[in-house]
Amino acid sequence: METVQRIQDVYRPVDERVKDVKEVERPLTAVEIVAQAGRCSNCGVPFCHGAGCPLGNLVPEFNEAVAAGDIRKGYDIISKTAFFPEFTGRVCPALCESCCTRNLNDDAVMVRQVEKFMIETAFEEGWVSLPTAEPNGKTAAVIGAGPAGLFAAEALRRKGFAVTVYEKHEKPGGLLRYGIPNWKLEKQVIDRRVALLEAAGIKFICNTEIGKDISAEYIHRNFDYTFLAIGTPNARDLKIPGREAEGIYLALDYLHGAEMPDCKDPEKYNAKGKKVLIIGGGDTGNDCVGKAIREGCKSVLQVEFMPKPPETRSPSTPWPDWPYLLRTSYAHHEGGERRWNVSSKQFIVKDGHVAGVEAVRVEWDMSPLGKPLKPNEVPNSTEIIEADLVVLAMGFTGVPAEGLVNDLGLKLTPRTAIIPDPARNIYAVGDCANGASLVVRAMASAKQVVNRLK
């Protein structure tokens, strides 16, 4: 009997997708999904569910239902643990797949695509409805409408709280909307979910920054519970000579700055005809590559300080750990070049505008298991990388120690994450509590904190 292989190419053709901003993945058919779910081994000890999924999704159970053709049952199973499978079904790196048992000597089951198929079928069939809740007479304010805030709000509502969400941007979604590009997650997917949450009774107050438009102390005084879900708004900067030049942007400004209501010059964030340099080799940098290509850049180079990861799982991260290995994203298939071991020393500035970066090569001392330990600059390796648009995609450093954190008299950890104060009913969830991470972890953090409430 022929065994079913994992479908390797789930993307629309490159030529087609770089001409639009629609989702890069093609929808898989019911026949494909049922066959893929059938690859699940239904292991005795399912690592995908235990070690793998921060939300504790019952992966083998829903795979079994879908493999039997019962999508409704699969949807009911995922709904027990996940409130928004349409987000993770699109953008999750699928920690569950990395520790799928099949991944030991074969390809993992396509859990993320099964998840997306179940929820999209549920929406199409009209199965999605939120449970009603008996009011408990208590109020909760959630500050920040990213995935953590949305999850906390819905979890609180299901416990009977009257919930109000405050969001400083024009619309809810956090980095789902103002970080992750449309071609990974179309924004009507967020609107569709927010409409359901509103209809279920959650109140959204947008365009309102707590700590500026309304004091955090006022919120705390007027609600029984205060949940901070403000993300990690501090982007890591590259403070080297020339940083003040025109044409150097933080990744989030490059990705979405032109869409912000107060943006006076959207064109400056457009890469059309420009030589683009992305500094930072992570997922955010990859999305910036995708944007530059869609805008018709002249060239795009992504540089990374760290060494090139191995092509296969490094022994430093044995199964079922999240593997340290080279990842090639959708954007890298679309074009551009990548380089590793590059340390930027100063920006080259001409007439006030960036013209490039002076960089040196580094070589890394490695641990016996292949983990990078210490960088060493290579003598005489200085080079000039030409660029007329530079994007800094080097991660986030946490929450500023002022504003609403100060208003509420809260403290930060050394990693600038908020330390909650449960004695005063103040909680922190998502990236602001745990550091910049993933959508699934942000939601799982909200779930754990709300579940612990009496």
Ligand SMILES: Cc1cc2nc3c(=O)[nH]c(=O)nc-3n(C[C@H](O)[C@H](O)[C@H](O)COP(=O)(O)OP(=O)(O)OC[C@H]3O[C@@H](n4cnc5c(N)ncnc54)[C@H](O)[C@@H]3O)c2cc1C
């Ligand atoms: C470019 C990019 C791509 C990414 N891609 C992925 C991916 O593919 N998969 C993945 O899993 N993760 C991805 N991530 C990470 C993921 O988006 C975050 O981990 C996740 O969004 C964190 O959720 P959060 O709710 O804690 O914070 P956020 O999503 O940052 O939401 C915080 C919200 O709080 C609001 N806020 C802040 N301060 C205030 C205030 N004072 N008053 C009112 N509102 C306030 C903000 O406006 C924002 O809406 C990506 C991140 C970036 C930047």
